[in-house]
Amino acid sequence: MLRRFSLFSLGFFGWLLVSVNASASFSSTLSEGYQTLSNNVAQTWNEPEHYDLYVPAITWHARFAYDKEKTDKYNERPWGAGFGVSRWDEKGNWHGLYLMAFKDSFNKWEPIGGYGWEKTWRPLTDQNFHLGLGYTLGVTARDNWDYIPIPVILHWRQ
Structure with a gap:
Protein backbone atom coordinates (compact mmCIF):
# COMPACT_ATOMS: atom_id res chain seq x y z
CA MET A 1 0.00 0.00 0.00
CA PRO A 48 6.15 54.49 -41.57
CA GLU A 49 7.98 54.09 -44.89
CA HIS A 50 4.87 54.23 -47.06
CA TYR A 51 1.41 55.78 -47.06
CA ASP A 52 -1.06 53.37 -48.63
CA LEU A 53 -4.39 53.80 -50.41
CA TYR A 54 -6.77 50.82 -50.22
CA VAL A 55 -9.48 50.33 -52.83
CA PRO A 56 -11.42 47.09 -52.21
CA ALA A 57 -12.96 45.99 -55.49
CA ILE A 58 -13.72 42.25 -55.50
CA THR A 59 -15.19 39.83 -52.96
CA TRP A 60 -15.62 36.18 -53.81
CA HIS A 61 -18.07 34.02 -51.90
CA ALA A 62 -16.98 30.39 -52.00
CA ARG A 63 -19.59 28.68 -54.14
CA PHE A 64 -19.14 25.38 -52.27
CA ALA A 65 -20.01 27.05 -48.96
CA TYR A 66 -23.22 28.86 -49.98
CA ASP A 67 -26.21 27.84 -52.05
CA LYS A 68 -26.86 29.64 -55.35
CA GLU A 69 -29.89 31.45 -53.97
CA LYS A 70 -27.68 33.19 -51.39
CA THR A 71 -24.74 33.93 -53.65
CA ASP A 72 -27.06 35.49 -56.23
CA LYS A 73 -28.09 38.02 -53.57
CA TYR A 74 -24.59 38.78 -52.25
CA ASN A 75 -22.67 41.89 -53.25
CA GLU A 76 -19.32 40.92 -54.76
CA ARG A 77 -18.26 44.47 -55.64
CA PRO A 78 -17.45 45.95 -52.22
CA TRP A 79 -16.57 49.44 -53.38
CA GLY A 80 -14.97 51.55 -50.71
CA ALA A 81 -11.67 53.12 -49.74
CA GLY A 82 -9.12 53.21 -47.00
CA PHE A 83 -5.80 54.61 -45.90
CA GLY A 84 -2.83 53.06 -44.15
CA VAL A 85 0.81 53.31 -43.21
CA SER A 86 3.32 50.52 -43.73
CA ARG A 87 6.96 49.54 -43.52
CA TRP A 88 9.31 46.68 -44.38
CA ASP A 89 11.41 45.22 -41.58
CA GLU A 90 15.03 44.05 -41.69
CA LYS A 91 13.88 40.51 -42.63
CA GLY A 92 11.92 41.80 -45.63
CA ASN A 93 8.51 41.28 -44.01
CA TRP A 94 5.68 43.80 -44.34
CA HIS A 95 3.87 45.53 -41.44
CA GLY A 96 0.87 47.82 -41.90
CA LEU A 97 -1.81 49.77 -40.03
CA TYR A 98 -5.01 50.60 -41.89
CA LEU A 99 -8.55 51.98 -41.72
CA MET A 100 -11.12 51.47 -44.46
CA ALA A 101 -14.83 51.23 -45.17
CA PHE A 102 -16.48 49.17 -47.89
CA LYS A 103 -19.83 47.72 -48.93
CA ASP A 104 -20.27 44.27 -47.35
CA SER A 105 -22.00 41.19 -48.78
CA PHE A 106 -25.40 42.75 -48.04
CA ASN A 107 -24.41 46.08 -49.66
CA LYS A 108 -24.17 47.83 -46.27
CA TRP A 109 -21.19 49.87 -45.12
CA GLU A 110 -18.59 48.00 -43.06
CA PRO A 111 -15.66 49.80 -41.42
CA ILE A 112 -12.51 47.90 -40.48
CA GLY A 113 -9.20 48.90 -38.97
CA GLY A 114 -6.21 47.00 -37.75
CA TYR A 115 -2.65 45.78 -38.00
CA GLY A 116 -1.39 43.48 -40.74
CA TRP A 117 1.78 41.41 -41.01
CA GLU A 118 3.06 39.48 -44.01
CA LYS A 119 6.01 37.09 -44.29
CA THR A 120 7.46 37.59 -47.75
CA TRP A 121 9.58 35.44 -50.06
CA ARG A 122 11.42 36.72 -53.10
CA PRO A 123 12.06 33.63 -55.26
CA LEU A 124 13.27 35.61 -58.30
CA THR A 125 16.16 37.99 -58.78
CA ASP A 126 13.60 40.76 -59.38
CA GLN A 127 13.15 42.14 -55.85
CA ASN A 128 9.84 43.75 -56.85
CA PHE A 129 8.28 40.28 -57.21
CA HIS A 130 7.40 38.54 -53.98
CA LEU A 131 5.03 35.99 -52.48
CA GLY A 132 3.55 36.42 -49.05
CA LEU A 133 1.42 34.91 -46.31
CA GLY A 134 0.20 36.86 -43.35
CA TYR A 135 -2.56 37.84 -40.99
CA THR A 136 -4.45 40.86 -39.79
CA LEU A 137 -5.74 41.66 -36.32
CA GLY A 138 -8.41 44.30 -36.19
CA VAL A 139 -11.89 45.47 -35.36
CA THR A 140 -14.87 45.68 -37.69
CA ALA A 141 -18.60 46.39 -37.33
CA ARG A 142 -21.50 45.16 -39.45
CA ASP A 143 -25.03 46.36 -40.09
CA ASN A 144 -26.54 42.91 -39.45
CA TRP A 145 -24.91 42.92 -35.98
CA ASP A 146 -26.09 46.47 -35.14
CA TYR A 147 -22.58 47.88 -35.67
CA ILE A 148 -21.27 46.36 -32.45
CA PRO A 149 -17.43 46.34 -32.65
CA ILE A 150 -16.23 42.83 -33.50
CA PRO A 151 -12.59 41.73 -33.15
CA VAL A 152 -11.24 39.92 -36.21
CA ILE A 153 -8.26 37.71 -36.95
CA LEU A 154 -7.95 36.97 -40.66
CA HIS A 155 -5.29 35.42 -42.89
CA TRP A 156 -4.18 36.77 -46.23
CA ARG A 157 -1.87 35.86 -49.05
CA GLN A 158 -0.25 37.74 -51.87
Whole structure:
Protein backbone atom coordinates (compact mmCIF):
# COMPACT_ATOMS: atom_id res chain seq x y z
CA MET A 1 0.00 0.00 0.00
CA LEU A 2 2.79 2.41 0.94
CA ARG A 3 4.55 1.58 -2.33
CA ARG A 4 1.43 2.41 -4.41
CA PHE A 5 1.00 5.65 -2.49
CA SER A 6 4.68 6.56 -3.07
CA LEU A 7 4.41 5.81 -6.79
CA PHE A 8 1.19 7.81 -7.03
CA SER A 9 2.76 10.72 -5.11
CA LEU A 10 5.87 10.64 -7.26
CA GLY A 11 3.74 10.57 -10.43
CA PHE A 12 1.43 13.33 -9.22
CA PHE A 13 4.25 15.66 -8.17
CA GLY A 14 6.09 14.94 -11.42
CA TRP A 15 2.95 15.84 -13.38
CA LEU A 16 2.49 18.96 -11.25
CA LEU A 17 6.08 20.05 -11.90
CA VAL A 18 5.66 19.54 -15.67
CA SER A 19 2.30 21.38 -15.61
CA VAL A 20 3.75 24.35 -13.74
CA ASN A 21 6.68 24.49 -16.17
CA ALA A 22 4.36 24.22 -19.19
CA SER A 23 2.09 26.90 -17.77
CA ALA A 24 5.02 29.23 -17.10
CA SER A 25 6.35 28.55 -20.60
CA PHE A 26 2.94 29.23 -22.19
CA SER A 27 2.55 32.43 -20.18
CA SER A 28 6.05 33.52 -21.17
CA THR A 29 5.32 32.79 -24.84
CA LEU A 30 2.10 34.84 -24.70
CA SER A 31 3.90 37.71 -23.01
CA GLU A 32 6.71 37.67 -25.59
CA GLY A 33 4.19 37.51 -28.45
CA TYR A 34 2.24 40.47 -27.08
CA GLN A 35 5.46 42.46 -26.61
CA THR A 36 6.56 41.73 -30.20
CA LEU A 37 3.12 42.72 -31.55
CA SER A 38 3.12 45.94 -29.50
CA ASN A 39 6.62 46.86 -30.67
CA ASN A 40 5.73 46.19 -34.33
CA VAL A 41 2.55 48.28 -34.13
CA ALA A 42 4.39 51.15 -32.43
CA GLN A 43 7.28 51.09 -34.90
CA THR A 44 4.91 50.98 -37.89
CA TRP A 45 2.95 53.95 -36.50
CA ASN A 46 6.02 55.99 -35.53
CA GLU A 47 8.30 55.13 -38.48
CA PRO A 48 6.15 54.49 -41.57
CA GLU A 49 7.98 54.09 -44.89
CA HIS A 50 4.87 54.23 -47.06
CA TYR A 51 1.41 55.78 -47.06
CA ASP A 52 -1.06 53.37 -48.63
CA LEU A 53 -4.39 53.80 -50.41
CA TYR A 54 -6.77 50.82 -50.22
CA VAL A 55 -9.48 50.33 -52.83
CA PRO A 56 -11.42 47.09 -52.21
CA ALA A 57 -12.96 45.99 -55.49
CA ILE A 58 -13.72 42.25 -55.50
CA THR A 59 -15.19 39.83 -52.96
CA TRP A 60 -15.62 36.18 -53.81
CA HIS A 61 -18.07 34.02 -51.90
CA ALA A 62 -16.98 30.39 -52.00
CA ARG A 63 -19.59 28.68 -54.14
CA PHE A 64 -19.14 25.38 -52.27
CA ALA A 65 -20.01 27.05 -48.96
CA TYR A 66 -23.22 28.86 -49.98
CA ASP A 67 -26.21 27.84 -52.05
CA LYS A 68 -26.86 29.64 -55.35
CA GLU A 69 -29.89 31.45 -53.97
CA LYS A 70 -27.68 33.19 -51.39
CA THR A 71 -24.74 33.93 -53.65
CA ASP A 72 -27.06 35.49 -56.23
CA LYS A 73 -28.09 38.02 -53.57
CA TYR A 74 -24.59 38.78 -52.25
CA ASN A 75 -22.67 41.89 -53.25
CA GLU A 76 -19.32 40.92 -54.76
CA ARG A 77 -18.26 44.47 -55.64
CA PRO A 78 -17.45 45.95 -52.22
CA TRP A 79 -16.57 49.44 -53.38
CA GLY A 80 -14.97 51.55 -50.71
CA ALA A 81 -11.67 53.12 -49.74
CA GLY A 82 -9.12 53.21 -47.00
CA PHE A 83 -5.80 54.61 -45.90
CA GLY A 84 -2.83 53.06 -44.15
CA VAL A 85 0.81 53.31 -43.21
CA SER A 86 3.32 50.52 -43.73
CA ARG A 87 6.96 49.54 -43.52
CA TRP A 88 9.31 46.68 -44.38
CA ASP A 89 11.41 45.22 -41.58
CA GLU A 90 15.03 44.05 -41.69
CA LYS A 91 13.88 40.51 -42.63
CA GLY A 92 11.92 41.80 -45.63
CA ASN A 93 8.51 41.28 -44.01
CA TRP A 94 5.68 43.80 -44.34
CA HIS A 95 3.87 45.53 -41.44
CA GLY A 96 0.87 47.82 -41.90
CA LEU A 97 -1.81 49.77 -40.03
CA TYR A 98 -5.01 50.60 -41.89
CA LEU A 99 -8.55 51.98 -41.72
CA MET A 100 -11.12 51.47 -44.46
CA ALA A 101 -14.83 51.23 -45.17
CA PHE A 102 -16.48 49.17 -47.89
CA LYS A 103 -19.83 47.72 -48.93
CA ASP A 104 -20.27 44.27 -47.35
CA SER A 105 -22.00 41.19 -48.78
CA PHE A 106 -25.40 42.75 -48.04
CA ASN A 107 -24.41 46.08 -49.66
CA LYS A 108 -24.17 47.83 -46.27
CA TRP A 109 -21.19 49.87 -45.12
CA GLU A 110 -18.59 48.00 -43.06
CA PRO A 111 -15.66 49.80 -41.42
CA ILE A 112 -12.51 47.90 -40.48
CA GLY A 113 -9.20 48.90 -38.97
CA GLY A 114 -6.21 47.00 -37.75
CA TYR A 115 -2.65 45.78 -38.00
CA GLY A 116 -1.39 43.48 -40.74
CA TRP A 117 1.78 41.41 -41.01
CA GLU A 118 3.06 39.48 -44.01
CA LYS A 119 6.01 37.09 -44.29
CA THR A 120 7.46 37.59 -47.75
CA TRP A 121 9.58 35.44 -50.06
CA ARG A 122 11.42 36.72 -53.10
CA PRO A 123 12.06 33.63 -55.26
CA LEU A 124 13.27 35.61 -58.30
CA THR A 125 16.16 37.99 -58.78
CA ASP A 126 13.60 40.76 -59.38
CA GLN A 127 13.15 42.14 -55.85
CA ASN A 128 9.84 43.75 -56.85
CA PHE A 129 8.28 40.28 -57.21
CA HIS A 130 7.40 38.54 -53.98
CA LEU A 131 5.03 35.99 -52.48
CA GLY A 132 3.55 36.42 -49.05
CA LEU A 133 1.42 34.91 -46.31
CA GLY A 134 0.20 36.86 -43.35
CA TYR A 135 -2.56 37.84 -40.99
CA THR A 136 -4.45 40.86 -39.79
CA LEU A 137 -5.74 41.66 -36.32
CA GLY A 138 -8.41 44.30 -36.19
CA VAL A 139 -11.89 45.47 -35.36
CA THR A 140 -14.87 45.68 -37.69
CA ALA A 141 -18.60 46.39 -37.33
CA ARG A 142 -21.50 45.16 -39.45
CA ASP A 143 -25.03 46.36 -40.09
CA ASN A 144 -26.54 42.91 -39.45
CA TRP A 145 -24.91 42.92 -35.98
CA ASP A 146 -26.09 46.47 -35.14
CA TYR A 147 -22.58 47.88 -35.67
CA ILE A 148 -21.27 46.36 -32.45
CA PRO A 149 -17.43 46.34 -32.65
CA ILE A 150 -16.23 42.83 -33.50
CA PRO A 151 -12.59 41.73 -33.15
CA VAL A 152 -11.24 39.92 -36.21
CA ILE A 153 -8.26 37.71 -36.95
CA LEU A 154 -7.95 36.97 -40.66
CA HIS A 155 -5.29 35.42 -42.89
CA TRP A 156 -4.18 36.77 -46.23
CA ARG A 157 -1.87 35.86 -49.05
CA GLN A 158 -0.25 37.74 -51.87
